[in-house]
Amino acid sequence: xxxxxxxxxxxxxxxxxxxxxxxxxxxxxxxxxxxxxxxxxxxxxxxxxxxxxxxxxxxxxxxxxxxxxxxxxxxxxxxxxxxxxxxxxxxxxxxxxxxxxxxxxxxxxxxxxxxxxxxxxxxxxxxxxxxxxxxxxxxxxxxxxxxxxxxxxxxxxxxxxxxxxxxxxxxxxxxxxxxxxxxxxxxxxxxxxxxxxxxxxxxxxxxxxxxxxxxxxxxxxxxxxxxxxxxxxxxxxxxxxxxxxxxxxxxxxxxxxxxxxxxxxxxxxxxxxxxxxxxxxxxxxxxxxxxxxxxxxxxxxxxxxxxxxxxxxxxxxxxxxxxxxxxxxxxxxxxxxxxxxxxxxxxxxxxxxxxxxxxxxxxxxxxxxxxx
Amino acid sequence: xxxxxxxxxxxxxxxxxxxxxxxxxxxxxxxxxxxxxxxxxxxxxxxxxxxxxxxxxxxxxxxxxxxxxxxxxxxxxxxxxxxxxxxxxxxxxxxxxxxxxxxxxxxxxxxxxxxxxxxxxxxxxxxxxxxxxxxxxxxxxxxxxxxxxxxxxxxxxxxxxxxxxxxxxxxxxxxxxxxxxxxxxxxxxxxxxxxxxxxxxxxxxxxxxxxxxxxxxxxxxxxxxxxxxxxxxxxxxxxxxxxxxxxxxxxxxxxxxxxxxxxxxxxxxxxxxxxxxxxxxxxxxxxxxxxxxxxx
Ligand SMILES: Nc1ncnc2c1ncn2[C@@H]1O[C@H](COP(=O)(O)OP(=O)(O)OP(=O)(O)O)[C@@H](O)[C@H]1O
Ligand SMILES: [Mg+2]
Numbered sequence: 001x002x003x004x005x006x007x008x009x010x011x012x013x014x015x016x017x018x019x020x021x022x023x024x025x026x027x028x029x030x031x032x033x034x035x036x037x038x039x040x041x042x043x044x045x046x047x048x049x050x051x052x053x054x055x056x057x058x059x060x061x062x063x064x065x066x067x068x069x070x071x072x073x074x075x076x077x078x079x080x081x082x083x084x085x086x087x088x089x090x091x092x093x094x095x096x097x098x099x100x101x102x103x104x105x106x107x108x109x110x111x112x113x114x115x116x117x118x119x120x121x122x123x124x125x126x127x128x129x130x131x132x133x134x135x136x137x138x139x140x141x142x143x144x145x146x147x148x149x150x151x152x153x154x155x156x157x158x159x160x161x162x163x164x165x166x167x168x169x170x171x172x173x174x175x176x177x178x179x180x181x182x183x184x185x186x187x188x189x190x191x192x193x194x195x196x197x198x199x200x201x202x203x204x205x206x207x208x209x210x211x212x213x214x215x216x217x218x219x220x221x222x223x224x225x226x227x228x229x230x231x232x233x234x235x236x237x238x239x240x241x242x243x244x245x246x247x248x249x250x251x252x253x254x255x256x257x258x259x260x261x262x263x264x265x266x267x268x269x270x271x272x273x274x275x276x277x278x279x280x281x282x283x284x285x286x287x288x289x290x291x292x293x294x295x296x297x298x299x300x301x302x303x304x305x306x307x308x309x310x311x312x313x314x315x316x317x318x319x320x321x322x323x324x325x326x327x328x329x330x331x332x333x334x335x336x337x338x339x340x341x342x343x344x345x346x347x348x349x350x351x352x353x354x355x356x357x358x359x360x361x362x363x364x365x366x367x368x369x370x371x372x
Numbered sequence: 373x374x375x376x377x378x379x380x381x382x383x384x385x386x387x388x389x390x391x392x393x394x395x396x397x398x399x400x401x402x403x404x405x406x407x408x409x410x411x412x413x414x415x416x417x418x419x420x421x422x423x424x425x426x427x428x429x430x431x432x433x434x435x436x437x438x439x440x441x442x443x444x445x446x447x448x449x450x451x452x453x454x455x456x457x458x459x460x461x462x463x464x465x466x467x468x469x470x471x472x473x474x475x476x477x478x479x480x481x482x483x484x485x486x487x488x489x490x491x492x493x494x495x496x497x498x499x500x501x502x503x504x505x506x507x508x509x510x511x512x513x514x515x516x517x518x519x520x521x522x523x524x525x526x527x528x529x530x531x532x533x534x535x536x537x538x539x540x541x542x543x544x545x546x547x548x549x550x551x552x553x554x555x556x557x558x559x560x561x562x563x564x565x566x567x568x569x570x571x572x573x574x575x576x577x578x579x580x581x582x583x584x585x586x587x588x589x590x591x592x593x594x595x596x597x598x599x600x601x602x603x604x605x606x607x608x609x610x611x612x613x614x615x616x617x618x619x620x621x622x623x624x625x626x627x628x629x630x631x632x633x634x635x636x637x638x639x640x641x642x643x644x645x646x647x648x649x650x651x652x653x654x655x656x657x658x659x660x661x662x663x664x665x666x667x668x
Contacts, residue, residue: 052561073567085558089580098576099566146562 001185002063002076002153003028004049009058011044011210018044020210021058026188026203028063031180034190035197035233036207042190045207046156049188051075062154073102078147079156082163084139086131092118092142093127099150117145137168144176148183157189161196173199194234198222206230223358228367231287231360237324240293240334242286243364246279248272255286255361259311260328267307267356269371276361276371284370287360290324293336293352305357313344325350417441417637424632440633444641448634450621457638460618464598464645467529467614471536472593478537479544479589480582484574486545487552488560498549504542513606520607527609535607536597543596544589551585551660552578584660591657595646615642 004026011019018041026032034042047053049060051072060067067075078099086095093114100110118124121141131139140160147155160176161169177200180187191197197204198218205215206229214221214230225231231239244255246269253272258264272280300306311327311334318324323343325336327350336352344350361371412430417440419433427434446456486498516535520526525534555578563573604614613621619642623635650657 047561050561050565052564072561072565077565079562079565081558081562083556083558085556085562087559087563087577088555089577098563098568102567102572146566150566 001028003061004032004154004186004188005059005061006045006049007059007061009045009048009060010056011041011048011053012056018210019048022207022210022212024205024212024215026186028186029184031187031189031200031202033197033201033204034188034207035192035194035204037233038192040207041210042192042207043158046079046158046188046190049154050077050079050156075154076152077154077156078150078152079158080143080147080160082159084131084143084163086139086142086146088131091128091130092123092134092145095131095142096127096145096149099146113149113151117149120148121145136164137172140164140172144179148179153186155185155187155189157187159191160189162191162193169196176200195236198234204234206233224369225287225360226369228285228287228362231362231369235289237290237335237337239287239289241362242288242330242332242334243283244286244330246276246282246284246361248280253280255284257286257309257329259309261312263310265307265309267309267354267359268304269356269359269361273371279361279363279370283364285362285364285367287362288354288356289358290335290337291322292355292358293334294355295338295342295351296353297355300353303355306353306355308351308353310349310351312349313346315346316343318343325352327352413636413640417444417633417640419633421629421631421633440631441637441641443631444622444634444638448622448631448638449625449627450618451625457615457618457622457641460613460615461641463529463608463612464614464616467532467536467612468594468597468645471533471540471597472590474533475537475540475544475593476586476589479541480548480579480586481574482541482545483548483550483552484578486549488555488557488573488578489570498545501542501545504539505546509539509602513602517607526607527612529608529612531607532603532612532614535603536593536600539603540593540596543592547585547589547592548582551582551663555581584656584663586660587653587656588660591649591653594649598646618642 004024006022006024006026009019009022010017022041022045024032034045036042044053048055051067051070055068062075062077087098090098096114096117097110100113105113114127115124118127121144123138123141123145126134126138126142131142134142140163143160157176161172164172173196176189180200189196189200201218203215203217204221206213206221208229214226216224218234221230221234225234225239228241232241242255242257244257247254247256247266249266251272252268253270253276254266254268256264256266269286297303297306309329311329313325314328314333315326316323317326318340321340322337323340325338325343327334327336338352360369362368363370408430415430415433416424418436418438419427420435420437420439423434444456445458447454448456450457450460482501486494517526520531520534523531523534525531559577560573563577568576598614599616600614601616601620604617605620608614608617619638622638
């Protein structure tokens with residue numbers, strides 16, 4: 001278990017700058033998840049940490065040691081790849097043992113380790129099979145086992161679950177979390193699945209276009225995203241972004257919402273303070289999560305933050321526990337999460353309660369969070 | 373065996389049957405077209421000269437005899453020597469085996485580097501190497517003969533081996549590279565993290581999955597080098613001529629009567645090794661060319 005410190009890392013592939021100054025400090029034993037859309041440089045960053053690519057500028061420290069020029073095998077890391085990358089000609093036992101053999105570890109010791117890891121991951125019966133004779137989930141386990149056998153100071157996972165079917169993915173997710181709680185080794189885990197990120201991480205780094213947009217705990221990311229990208233990326237269904245006018249009325253700031261019929265509603269967003277002055281009588285983007293627009297909330301009586309609006313239902317999407325209702329506000333589609341029996345049919349008008357306590361405002365130009 | 377069409381069960385339409393008949397007819401005609409010359413050769417080589425003079429070209433021998441084969445092997449005249457093609461056959465064997473092994477092994481390492489250890493400029497080097505596949509060999513006869521002179525291996529089997537290795541490399545490198553690019557790079561990365569280096573990865577991870585492409589490279593090289601005439605005639609000394617050159621000399625040596633049966637026997641002897649290679653390993657050739665390295 002070791003800390004990992006990444007400072008101002010840049011990586012160019014030819015004329016293409018893929019990482020544009022990435023800094024991260026991961027504590028020893030922490031579970032870091034790197035999340036971001038395809039092509040944003042997650043794998044590249046992981047390869048740099050592993051030493052499989054050379055960094056153009058910046059510094060990587062594992063523990064107290066700068067590893068910029070240290071070979072992958074000497075960094076004391078282990079990596080699990082998206083494609084599992086099992087050695088095709090070797091059986092499971094040899095796959096698990098390979099990294100130990102190349103390090104000249106004694107045969108008896110290797111055998112013990114392989115047994116222990118195989119038991120831990122429940123692959124003991126598979127030890128004599130070739131990778132081509134394994135199912136996807138079994139391969140995934142072997143790939144994890146190969147990393148575990150080495151007992152490194154940092155684990156690197158590159159989308160290890162993305163090739164599994166949905167059910168297995170959820171199961172393995174839990175197993176990985178349990179595993180981490182047991183071994184407490186530092187983990188850097190790449191995914192583009194935000195649910196995986198939320199459920200696994202101690203802290204999440206949200207990346208886009210080679211830049212880390214926010215690095216925080218899952219709950220902080222969810223409640224206090226620093227810009228529209230992060231806000232939209234974390235959470236499912238995604239946060240609603242409603243373009244609206246910010247107005248000032250008796251020291252109170254409000255946004256103006258309008259349904260398709262033209263009825264307009266004034267929703268207070270807090271006291272007029274300095275930070276929002278610039279946008280008064282201009283456009284802002286209101287960010288509100290679907291579960292904050294419902295047919296009712298606990299303790300809603302007298303809560304000054306909860307307001308009623310009325311909109312026509314356009315589309316229904318039942319998910320089981322809730323039903324997603326799509327309505328039109330200010331000319332855009334807005335998702336609301338209501339209880340199934342309360343949902344009206346498409347075309348009908350519906351009363352909805354909006355809880356503004358968690359509402360956020362964004363600057364339409366910079367897309368950054370404003371106010372508060 | 374993925375990708376196979378499902379077997380049709382039940383009645384086939386008349387159209388399909390007619391289609392089948394046409395396809396098979398064409399295939400049979402094509403096969404006959406290729407086989408008849410060989411048939412004539414084989415029959416002629418088993419006839420006596422008397423038989424040849426009086427019979428016609430495609431008739432069966434009236435009496436089967438291996439005399440012509442014996443003569444071709446050990447006493448027919450090639451130029452001024454009258455010791456048959458035996459010695460030249462051995463020359464060819466001595467040339468083909470090391471040339472095939474060495475060019476295949478180097479090709480494997482080349483392919484490994486060009487696919488898995490790319491470096492700045494490696495793609496350019498690879499494209500230059502590929503030019504070697506398209507160079508008409510007549511062009512390089514003179515410079516190569518000078519090179520062999522400088523290396524002091526002109527007019528010898530070593531010289532021929534050298535030339536065949538050099539001009540086999542573009543093909544073997546291409547074969548191996550194209551095969552190895554189908555091995556996921558992540559496997560190599562995993563091995564690097566596991567502590568394996570260049571040769572250990574090659575030895576422990578790449579080679580064990582390389583059998584199909586080795587078969588391809590070996591068949592290709594064996595056929596090419598065994599059948600080569602141009603380099604053989606240009607760079608061999610009188611005691612290092614390969615069988616192809618000897619066959620030419622044998623056929624062109626005129627001492628009175630032209631012995632077609634001996635010529636044919638010698639020609640079949642010259643062609644037999646590649647024929648056997650094809651029959652034994654031909655199906656692996658196609659399989660290896662189309663196979664990827666890692667299944668599943
Ligand atoms: N070896 C390379 N040479 C050139 N460009 C590369 C190389 N590797 C990656 N890139 C580029 O760098 C960018 C980031 O790639 P990377 O693989 O890190 O993305 P990613 O975030 O892992 O995406 P995904 O979620 O699809 O795996 C991409 O635009 C990719 O084309
Ligand atoms: Mg990736």
